[in-house]
Amino acid sequence: MPAPRPEHSLVPRPRKVSARPGRFTLTPDTGIRAYPGAEGAADLLRTLLAPGTGLPLAPSATGRIVLALDPQLSGLGEEGYGLTIGPDTVLLRAARLPGLLCGVQTLRQLLPAEALSAGARRGGAWTLPCVEISDVPAHPWRGTMLDVARHFQPVSYLRRYVDLMALHKLNTLHLHLTDDQGWRMPIAAYPKLTGIGGHRSQSMAGPPGGPVESFDGVPHSGAYTTRELRDLVRYAEARGVRVVPEIEMPGHVRAALAAHPELGNDPSRRLGVWTKWGVCDTVFGVHEEVFDFCRTVLDEVMDVFPSPYIHVGGDECPTTEWENSPAARDRAAAEGLPDARALHGWFMGRIGAHVTERGRIPVGWAETGTELPPEFTVMTWRDPAHARAAARRGQQVVAAHYRATYLDYAETDAPGEPLTQPGPPVELRTVHGDRSLTDDWEPGDAVRLLGTQAQLWTEYAPTPDRIEYQTYPRLCALADRAWSGGGDGWPGFLARLGHHTTRLDALGVRYRPWGSPVSPRGVATPGTHARRVAETP
Numbered sequence: 001m002p003a004p005r006p007e008h009s010l011v012p013r014p015r016k017v018s019a020r021p022g023r024f025t026l027t028p029d030t031g032i033r034a035y036p037g038a039e040g041a042a043d044l045l046r047t048l049l050a051p052g053t054g055l056p057l058a059p060s061a062t063g064r065i066v067l068a069l070d071p072q073l074s075g076l077g078e079e080g081y082g083l084t085i086g087p088d089t090v091l092l093r094a095a096r097l098p099g100l101l102c103g104v105q106t107l108r109q110l111l112p113a114e115a116l117s118a119g120a121r122r123g124g125a126w127t128l129p130c131v132e133i134s135d136v137p138a139h140p141w142r143g144t145m146l147d148v149a150r151h152f153q154p155v156s157y158l159r160r161y162v163d164l165m166a167l168h169k170l171n172t173l174h175l176h177l178t179d180d181q182g183w184r185m186p187i188a189a190y191p192k193l194t195g196i197g198g199h200r201s202q203s204m205a206g207p208p209g210g211p212v213e214s215f216d217g218v219p220h221s222g223a224y225t226t227r228e229l230r231d232l233v234r235y236a237e238a239r240g241v242r243v244v245p246e247i248e249m250p251g252h253v254r255a256a257l258a259a260h261p262e263l264g265n266d267p268s269r270r271l272g273v274w275t276k277w278g279v280c281d282t283v284f285g286v287h288e289e290v291f292d293f294c295r296t297v298l299d300e301v302m303d304v305f306p307s308p309y310i311h312v313g314g315d316e317c318p319t320t321e322w323e324n325s326p327a328a329r330d331r332a333a334a335e336g337l338p339d340a341r342a343l344h345g346w347f348m349g350r351i352g353a354h355v356t357e358r359g360r361i362p363v364g365w366a367e368t369g370t371e372l373p374p375e376f377t378v379m380t381w382r383d384p385a386h387a388r389a390a391a392r393r394g395q396q397v398v399a400a401h402y403r404a405t406y407l408d409y410a411e412t413d414a415p416g417e418p419l420t421q422p423g424p425p426v427e428l429r430t431v432h433g434d435r436s437l438t439d440d441w442e443p444g445d446a447v448r449l450l451g452t453q454a455q456l457w458t459e460y461a462p463t464p465d466r467i468e469y470q471t472y473p474r475l476c477a478l479a480d481r482a483w484s485g486g487g488d489g490w491p492g493f494l495a496r497l498g499h500h501t502t503r504l505d506a507l508g509v510r511y512r513p514w515g516s517p518v519s520p521r522g523v524a525t526p527g528t529h530a531r532r533v534a535e536t537p
Contacts, residue, residue, distance in 0.1 A: 024085050155232055
């Protein structure tokens with residue numbers, strides 16, 4: 001297979017690329033002609049290119065860069081686009097605005113990599129190769145989950161995170177906002193959630209149960225304002241990215257119980273925000289005050305986040321407290337449940353019904369593929385077979401198998417790497433070769449497969465540098481698989497990635513150099529991760 005020309009080394013790979021002779025030159029006089037409905041894409045192109053190129057790309061009725069919406073291009077769907085670059089004109093068309101936004105990212109990648117850098121050269125010629133591209137994504141859900149509960153990240157970094165997602169045509173930022181170790185979203189009705197739940201006294205260092213397990217004594221705090229979150233939603237939307245919030249329940253709620261002990265199974269007990277990693281055995285009670293709380297919280301969440309999908313957690317919920325609680329056992333009996341363990345499905349059913357009544361779609365983690373009520377979209381992480389089982393039941397599915405999409409595992413097992421979650425590495429090739437999206441799907445079930453996403457739990461990634469080191473270039477591989485199905489295979493992806501890393505360099509991404517046995521960029525940071533550690537039987 002011939003190596004692609006550097007400017008055609010696009011990530012993700014377009015469905016169809018045809019090279020043409022010649023180049024289009026951008027000059028200070030080059031304008032953008034945006035037809036009705038395309039103004040947002042024109043603004044984005046101008047915003048993204050101006051810092052690196054110094055070109056104004058002003059609006060012009062005779063501009064040689066033409067952006068147009070054409071609803072008749074029905075074959076392009078919601079996010080597909082057509083791009084034709086000739087020596088005199090650039091024409092970008094789509095049926096819907098998200099398609100134009102995806103096409104804008106392709107235009108960025110076709111320019112020299114220096115155009116992506118805010119510190120790039122000014123003046124001189126900026127050229128695009130003449131080419132014709134027809135592009136449609138393979139899957140509508142192409143995402144990444146970022147855990148800001150264990151280690152808070154400022155909203156300024158979340159914007160950068162969105163920008164890097166959009167460059168790779170990833171369209172879903174799953175924001176993990178609450179957990180045992182922190183509550184990061186303000187709720188007006190319950191100010192203690194961030195006032196108390198947003199602060200922990202220390203964290204655990206070293207492998208859980210291992211010889212170096214200790215407490216680092218470093219307090220950790222952080223919470224967003226409602227305005228910051230609303231602005232983030234608008235910022236992401238302008239780049240074709242939706243933000244899906246996650247509020248954990250009925251487990252992973254220790255931070256909430258630190259703020260509101262009355263919501264627990266022993267209201268007289270006073271707890272702190274959890275300072276360990278892993279799965280905490282404290283869970284919500286099942287009295288009506290808990291459901292009043294959850295409904296109020298979710299209503300505020302849905303007011304801030306317009307996403308059709310609302311993630312409510314649902315997994316890793318120990319039932320020991322319910323089994324030992326007379327009140328919980330009585331509730332199970334009153335609801336006609338066989339035992340206290342069945343309260344989990346009943347709890348999720350009540351929460352899911354509330355989300356559905358508000359016109360949204362509840363999403364939950366699935367450990368076995370059977371525990372979520374039918375109205376839920378299922379996010380399967382333990383076993384690819386769970387995704388197919390959920391689809392056969394008629395549920396929508398996001399495939400997130402931990403052995404191919406969890407980026408908190410090391411990329412290699414070479415000595416000298418920073419601490420990561422214990423377990424076999426999730427290699428770059430493994431991410432790109434994930435067969436969860438293609439194997440053993442019957443046509444009737446495949447229509448319910450929304451797509452996939454990467455996960456980064458942040459016990460080991462307390463800083464933006466560590467986040468980007470753990471994420472890239474593996475997220476490039478996932479984006480390629482989710483958008484194009486990995487069409488040109490592993491060798492083709494590697495050939496394109498070789499040039500694509502020049503774009504990451506221009507953007508200052510602190511990625512792990514692929515193919516390197518030991519990272520020169522990694523800085524060992526104390527921490528450990530016990531969430532979702534257990535191997536699938």
